Amino acid sequence: MTPRRLYGLVRWYLRELTGESAYDRYLDRHRLAHPGAPPLPRRDFERRRTDRGDENPGARCC
Amino acid sequence: MTIPDSTRAKPTWRSILVWTAVAIAGATAWGMIALVRGEEISAFWLVVAALGSYAIGYRFYARFIATKVLRVDDTRATPAERLEDGVDFQPTDRRVLLGHHFAAIAGAGPLVGPVLAAQMGYLPGTMWIIIGVIFAGAVQDMVVLFISMRRNGRSLGQLARDEIGPIGGVAALVGVFSIMIIILAVLALVVVNALAESPWGTFSIAMTIPIALLMGFYLRTLRPGRVIETSLIGVALLLLAIVAGGWVQASSWADAFTLSPQTLVFCLVIYGFVAAVLPVWMLLAPRDYLSTFMKIGTIGLLAVGVLIVAPTLQAEAVTDFASSGAGPVFSGTLFPFVFITIACGALSGFHALIASGTTPKMIQKESQVRLIGYGAMLMESFVAVMALIAACILDPGLYYAMNAPAGVLGTTVESASTAVANLGFTISPQDLQAAADAVGEESLVARTGGAPTLAVGMSEILSSVFGGDSLKAFWYHFAIMFEALFILTTVDAGTRVGRFMLQDTLGNVWKPLGRVGWKPGIWATSAVVVCAWGYFLYAGVNDPLGGINQLFPLFGIANQLLAAIALTVATVVLVKSGRLKWAWVTAAPLAWVAVVTLTASWHKVFSSDPRIGFFAQRERYADALDQGEVLAPAKDLDQMRTVVTNSTVDGVLAAFFALLVVVIILNAAVICWRAARSAEPLPTTEAPYVESKLLVPAGRVAAAEDPEDDRP
Numbered sequence: 001m002t003p004r005r006l007y008g009l010v011r012w013y014l015r016e017l018t019g020e021s022a023y024d025r026y027l028d029r030h031r032l033a034h035p036g037a038p039p040l041p042r043r044d045f046e047r048r049r050t051d052r053g054d055e056n057p058g059a060r061c062c
Numbered sequence: 063m064t065i066p067d068s069t070r071a072k073p074t075w076r077s078i079l080v081w082t083a084v085a086i087a088g089a090t091a092w093g094m095i096a097l098v099r100g101e102e103i104s105a106f107w108l109v110v111a112a113l114g115s116y117a118i119g120y121r122f123y124a125r126f127i128a129t130k131v132l133r134v135d136d137t138r139a140t141p142a143e144r145l146e147d148g149v150d151f152q153p154t155d156r157r158v159l160l161g162h163h164f165a166a167i168a169g170a171g172p173l174v175g176p177v178l179a180a181q182m183g184y185l186p187g188t189m190w191i192i193i194g195v196i197f198a199g200a201v202q203d204m205v206v207l208f209i210s211m212r213r214n215g216r217s218l219g220q221l222a223r224d225e226i227g228p229i230g231g232v233a234a235l236v237g238v239f240s241i242m243i244i245i246l247a248v249l250a251l252v253v254v255n256a257l258a259e260s261p262w263g264t265f266s267i268a269m270t271i272p273i274a275l276l277m278g279f280y281l282r283t284l285r286p287g288r289v290i291e292t293s294l295i296g297v298a299l300l301l302l303a304i305v306a307g308g309w310v311q312a313s314s315w316a317d318a319f320t321l322s323p324q325t326l327v328f329c330l331v332i333y334g335f336v337a338a339v340l341p342v343w344m345l346l347a348p349r350d351y352l353s354t355f356m357k358i359g360t361i362g363l364l365a366v367g368v369l370i371v372a373p374t375l376q377a378e379a380v381t382d383f384a385s386s387g388a389g390p391v392f393s394g395t396l397f398p399f400v401f402i403t404i405a406c407g408a409l410s411g412f413h414a415l416i417a418s419g420t421t422p423k424m425i426q427k428e429s430q431v432r433l434i435g436y437g438a439m440l441m442e443s444f445v446a447v448m449a450l451i452a453a454c455i456l457d458p459g460l461y462y463a464m465n466a467p468a469g470v471l472g473t474t475v476e477s478a479s480t481a482v483a484n485l486g487f488t489i490s491p492q493d494l495q496a497a498a499d500a501v502g503e504e505s506l507v508a509r510t511g512g513a514p515t516l517a518v519g520m521s522e523i524l525s526s527v528f529g530g531d532s533l534k535a536f537w538y539h540f541a542i543m544f545e546a547l548f549i550l551t552t553v554d555a556g557t558r559v560g561r562f563m564l565q566d567t568l569g570n571v572w573k574p575l576g577r578v579g580w581k582p583g584i585w586a587t588s589a590v591v592v593c594a595w596g597y598f599l600y601a602g603v604n605d606p607l608g609g610i611n612q613l614f615p616l617f618g619i620a621n622q623l624l625a626a627i628a629l630t631v632a633t634v635v636l637v638k639s640g641r642l643k644w645a646w647v648t649a650a651p652l653a654w655v656a657v658v659t660l661t662a663s664w665h666k667v668f669s670s671d672p673r674i675g676f677f678a679q680r681e682r683y684a685d686a687l688d689q690g691e692v693l694a695p696a697k698d699l700d701q702m703r704t705v706v707t708n709s710t711v712d713g714v715l716a717a718f719f720a721l722l723v724v725v726i727i728l729n730a731a732v733i734c735w736r737a738a739r740s741a742e743p744l745p746t747t748e749a750p751y752v753e754s755k756l757l758v759p760a761g762r763v764a765a766a767e768d769p770e771d772d773r774p
Contacts, residue, residue, distance in 0.1 A: 013157070013158065013161070014290050015290065016154075016155060016158040017158055017161045017162065017165075017354075018289035018290055018293065018351060018354075019289060020287060020288065020289045020290055022287075023287055025148065025152075026148060029148050042286050042287055043286045045286075045287075046281070046286040046287040047282070047286070047343075050281075050282075050342060050343040050347055051341065051342070051343065052149070053342035053343075053346065053347060054341055054342050054578075055578050057342070057346070057555055057558040057559050057562065058166065058419065058420055058555065059166070059412075059415050059416055059419060059555060059556070059559050060166060060169060060350075060551055060552045060555040060556065061166060061167045061168065061169045061171065061406070061410065061412045061413060061415075061416055061552070
């Protein structure tokens with residue numbers, strides 16, 4: 001495995017794990033579901049994504 | 063990933079050879095640990111025994127459960143595929159989901175329990191962690207995950223109500239809530255004991271609040287969604303805060319950050335309340351990112367350290383306390399108390415809440431429950447093994463000087479040295495002071511709760527790989543920070559979850575309380591939850607007999623009670639779906655955990671030994687109080703009254719927990735009896751079969767088809 005490939009892999013994993021890639025996925029979904037309609041800007045999307053935690057807290061174990 | 067029986071290829075010679083080698087390595091390591099006496103054992107053998115056993119458990123037992131017992135079916139669409147909405151239901155790469163699930167289940171539990179259980183020696187703890195995870199803990203996580211996944215991700219409470227009935231459902235709900243309260247109190251107590259009178263630790267942990275706020279605002283306003291970048295800034299600031307703690311300790315600010323345990327309790331309670339009512343983006347979300355990064359990084363670092371240093375174990379294999387039950391850290395004999403002291407790492411009921419929460423809504427393919435449910439629990443178990451190693455490489459004299467209650471040890475190094483000698487171990491006052499100086503603490507006497515002990519052990523290991531003795535103090539406070547960060551995240555999230563449960567329940571009685579957006583409702587229910595755990599925390603801090611000594615058994619009983627509920631639900635589902643033949647897979651661990659929990663509760667309620675039985679303890683102190691006498695370790699009549707109140711409350715709780723288990727198991731037995739007698743299977747609660755259209759991509763790396771390698 002080349003260092004470049006390793007870097008790509010680590011970056012991909014961290015982006016997926018932290019949810020940083022959620023916006024890209026949203027854009028893909030949006031394009032398919034509502035072609036032509038403008039998607040939410042990233043700022044609004046991330047706000048909604050985080051604020052969902054207010055009503056649905058994930059339990060953390062001991 | 064899983065190949066159905068009919069098409070299963072014959073094992074190749076290569077695979078037979080590899081697995082024979084793994085089995086031999088594991089067996090040799092077990093032989094070294096268990097049989098070799100009179101020589102010093104290297105921690106390396108513990109690691110080999112653990113990894114060898116995990117590999118075999120994962121390859122053979124977990125696969126057997128997946129194919130024969132659960133009959134996972136990759137042609138069946140998972141809820142993530144059927145109900146995909148881009149929000150809750152979302153097919154997620156299995157390695158990413160493993161990371162999510164592991165971050166959610168792993169916390170301070172597997173770090174604390176093994177450290178306390180080291181009082182029985184390294185052998186009982188190691189055996190229970192490894193055997194327990196393979197046959198009980200990982201099985202519970204995997205089966206609950208599967209059951210919940212087949213039912214669109216229903217929660218444990220809902221599953222209990224659907225499968226066992228309303229009584230089981232209510233008992234489960236009450237159980238979950240009370241367990242949450244006890245867990246939060248015990249974990250907060252660990253933090254208080256680690257930070258009390260330590261300006262370095264207190265300053266570093268206090269700094270995590272502004273750091274999290276800063277990260278929150280940065281993510282909200284400046285760089286929305288750039289989580290990795292924000293986390294890296296956060297981790298850098300966190301390391302700076304640890305270093306700066308050393309400067310603060312040496313400066314005139316030290317007094318401002320030298321807090322008594324009682325002050326810390328108030329700080330934590332207020333913090334818990336504020337954190338639970340603030341919007342998550344400000345504090346909880348950024349703190350969660352930080353703690354996930356620290357968690358994965360530190361555990362990795364420790365694993366590397368243990369493998370490179372391969373330290374020698376100083377503790378005995380089995381101590382006299384195992385049979386006498388007179389151990390200072392927690393009272394009682396090996397059975398049943400080791401099995402409730404080490405909960406997380408071997409079998410943790412709390413995981414059933416996570417395995418029936420978000421994870422089942424994100425699985426791509428049914429067969430992945432093996433990697434995610436069973437695999438993540440094996441990783442947590444490995445964390446517990448490392449914590450046990452970190453405690454057992456310490457000189458036993460130092461271990462007892464840190465972990466016996468303050469009432470036994472006194473406050474000076476001289477008194478502690480004498481008390482340790484009375485326990486049958488030796489440490490000179492000079493050595494005890496030197497150990498404290500080496501890690502930059504005023505004193506290590508009676509720093510109970512497990513966190514400081516683990517931190518000393520970790521600083522031993524990490525400083526011999528990175529930085530030498532000069533960095534010992536840094537690594538000690540790094541370890542304290544790492545644990546406190548976990549625990550505070552759990553306290554934030556737990557208070558919030560408790561608040562939602564309370565709102566949900568009370569909303570049935572009075573509608574407005576159930577509304578999640580109604581501020582007075584949020585404040586009132588948050589205050590109730592915070593006060594509930596705050597009460598036990600305060601009681602623990604002021605208990606002359608030692609809060610950890612008194613409360614930790616309750617924590618263990620509560621956690622294993624939840625495991626009993628989860629395993630009962632699992633067994634009922636297996637029986638109801640016509641799999642009576644395989645029901646032993648969950649019924650056997652259920653029987654074990656029921657025996658352990660009920661025996662432990664029995665001891666705690668009915669034992670006539672005042673060191674063990676809460677009511678015997680109450681009677682002894684109440685009688686003395688009537689005569690106006692003061693019994694050590696209490697120092698005055700007020701402390702005597704404290705002991706009487708605490709032991710009454712603790713005893714009632716222990717009895718209550720045991721009663722809950724009995725109610726649920728009896729109710730479940732009736733359902734199982736009905737199911738087994740009925741001619742045809744009872745109506746299923748599974749979501750109907752829908753054929754899967756999802757092709758799982760091989761991922762970015764062409765990973766080996768079957769990731770047998772389960773090391774974290």
